Amino acid sequence: MKSSRILAAICAASAVALAPHAALAQDDSVEAAAPAAIEPQVRTRDMVGTFGGQRVSYRATIAETVLEADDGKPEAVIVTTSYVKQPRDTSRPVFFLFNGGPGSGSVWLQMGAFGPKRVAIPSDARDDGAPPYPLLDNPDSLLDVADLVFIDPPGTGFSYLTEGTDPKKYYGLEQDAEAVAKVIRLWLNDNGRWNSPKYLGGESYGTTRTAMVARELEGGTFNDVGLNGLILISTILDFAGREPTPGNEMAYVVTLPNMAAAAYYHGKVQAPSVEAIVEEARQFAIGPFITALLKGQDLPDAERAAVRAELARLTGLSERYLDQADLRVTAQRFYKELLRDRGLTIGRLDARYTGRDFDNAGETPDNDPSFYGIDAGYTAAINSWARDTLGFETTREYQSIGREPGRHWQWTTGQGRGAYLNVAPYIGQAMRQNSQLRVFNAQGYYDFATPFFGAEYSLNRTGIPQDRVELHYYDAGHMMYVRDEDRAKLSRDIRAFIRNR
Template identity: 65%
Template sequence: MLLASCSAMAQGPASAGTSPAETKAEPAKPYVPLSSTTRQSGTFGGQAVDYSVTVAETVLKDDKDETPKAAIVTTAYVAEPRDPNRPVTFLFNGGPGSGSVWLQMGAFGPKRVAIPSNAKDDGAAPYPLLDNPDSLLDVTDLVFIDPVGTGLSHVIGTTEGKDYWGVTKDAKSVADVIRRWLNDNGRWNSPKFLGGESYGTTRSAAVVNELEGGYNDVSLKGVILVSTILDFAAGADTEGNELSYITNLPSMATTAWFHKKASGASAEAVAAEARAWAIGPYASALLKGQKLQGTERAAIRTQLSRFTGLGEDYLERADLRVTPDRFYKELLRDRGLTVGRLDSRYTGKDYDNAGESPDNDPSFYGIDGGYTAAINSYLRDTLHYKTDRQYVTIGDVGPWDWKIDGGRDTNAYLNVTPYLGRALRENKDLRIFVGQGYYDFATPFFAAEYALSRTGIPQDRVQFHYYDAGHMMYIRDEDRAKLASDIRQFIRAR
């Protein structure tokens, strides 16, 4: 009784002639999704295109389709007049926790932020926003998706982010958004492509499973993987895992060549030689463990030094096993510099030169300011999307649920490659595009090749393309143009 009285008092006095028991709470206001549409025009791939841009929240509800739980923001670029038979490509970045700003404002959207192409720091604002003739709008409509906790996407009411933070939970929500977009825009019979970068490639495989793994299929024409990570064991730098030393070695070799610590005709030539040695003599040596001794060990050490640019004394102390983190610090220690993780063309200067690993990644802090400013300005000032939220370029979406199909709750055991294999086997028109940078340690090119060469992957429908840059190869002007050209051909070949 006392609690009831206190509650009534907290609400204020009842109107005259009305008892507290008759006072009714006002019903909750329905959630109204934000949306903004503008009309633009530009020239892409040499073709003039009129297009609309719609930034909109897609509201996801509970299992009863009643209570709003989350709002996922999409940015859709659609050529006008609209053609229901035109290809449409759904794109997102990775992290997990990364917004789609990187692909949208760096590679495929009609506008891009101008940052240095030569692996130099982007400095401070203002950052020019330029027309992007390399946008793919001449061949496909584009829908950029920001999963919950990234970009401007968010949970609603009492919903918790953990409801969407996991390999499968995230994939289900993204697949739901795709189905909803197709329905709302009358595009069910359009040729459909799906693409992601970094963890976005992991997400791509999981979303393919959600779209094509049941009876109510959304069949795809192609999947675009940019800087690929599918089998996490191939890049797990954990004690006892020899595989990551093998898959990282070619990236170390190309990086050493770039910084003139190793010889070779080109990054392509160095990569080819390093692959063969890594999967052959080096793999065999690592598997022998402490039984590798004498002249055989010395020969491996000498070759490893030749490929990596690191001294034999250092390699011996490391037991012929150098983690990427140590490599970033050691390669240019004599110059007082570290190299980047996302893009090892970048160099940085640490507090001192004595540490075992870098203070930070110069290839990330060298670009983040420009992208953050550009997306917040572009959405508000050009696309007139009004919100009090700040765009989350890289957000905290943890703890992340890594389990799939009853597997272990750790990414070291995660492998989503079989999802792609099954989709390829069950959809004769599906093809896979893989774009990899030679200077990328976040998702090494040899690890991508390893994952996609396993049993069950039809090799004739997987194509690899390589770029003289790192994780975000489109930062380099020449490689942005090459990436766009390669993907145009991939889409046109449908």
């Protein structure tokens, strides 16, 4: 796939060439005219803000990058939003960021955590309510230590595939990584930043994308892009560990510490701290609990009773319920059961949030209160910022969670069986081939979408140098930065990680 920026000069040259093509259009023996070029939209604005205690002048640029097929047909238009300190300093690090899904735009990290502005939503796990949603200066932005480039991959944000483009060429693990890596290389070209320190990171599926893009950037023989660090937020690398299919006992092991954390938060279990109950759950999960599950129907009654009692103490669920579930409680059931006596459900993305269903008799929640509790504020913020402040013009809707990528996504990498997707080895390979590549991992205790114990399990496997992996924890959920204290802590932690290169 050949990719390039479409420049105005090319558009002009194409216009000159239209006349002969038009003259030959009546001749069936002549091939059809070349596809029309797309002139990428670029909008810039110079601004000033205070970040990490430093006053910073910066240039905000929202721009389209056009990716072409080998025959020159425009296939995808990718939107990036970059914030670069002025005057430009090529010795500064560049941090490339994206969100997850697949299908999620970069709105969450941009307007919630690291962009120069953020949307104000309640910090204490309450609903974000109705507009207007204040857009505030964000002193927790990382602009004091790095230039920031937010990427909306194909099918997310304002990015899109052109008419006639086969979704299979872009919607998949490897295809998506190839496109994002191409956009990064083009940005480095256009901005003269090939020798700048480089950081790559994302949230949720964005951590999966990080592993895939790192392989794409560093795994080739030619045109490698060396990276200084990978920043993983709410990590999912080993997908088998979270799927509670019959016989996959690891899914119950991985989520048990999350259940203990949620039970502690809602007063269903007692402990000195969330860290204390989580550590108890970790040790129980990888000891008596996994041992009992692996014994299956050979589990002795006395051992079953002891495990059931400890499981009830850690999760706040009744022994009767645990017995009926055969000691294996799925996350979906837990959301409904933990606070059933209060008529409440808890959130998947953030178990601190609670909601009320149509009735209290169901087995699983009607919806996720930790998502519908914040989504309207973020959607309003990104549209207001991009359109009204930065001047981006489009009739397209911003896809905060686009459906098209997920409908077509190819979840295989061509290695191993597709049912067992684990991209963590790509991180290990990149670290072994780059002795200065470090990994920062951030997890919320109340995140069931990407359980923190699953990230720990993925990142301490053989082949990943442990002396270059940092694990950080936060007292919130999937998007820990919605909590004011954790947004500030996350910013401090990443700022220190970048400075310590």
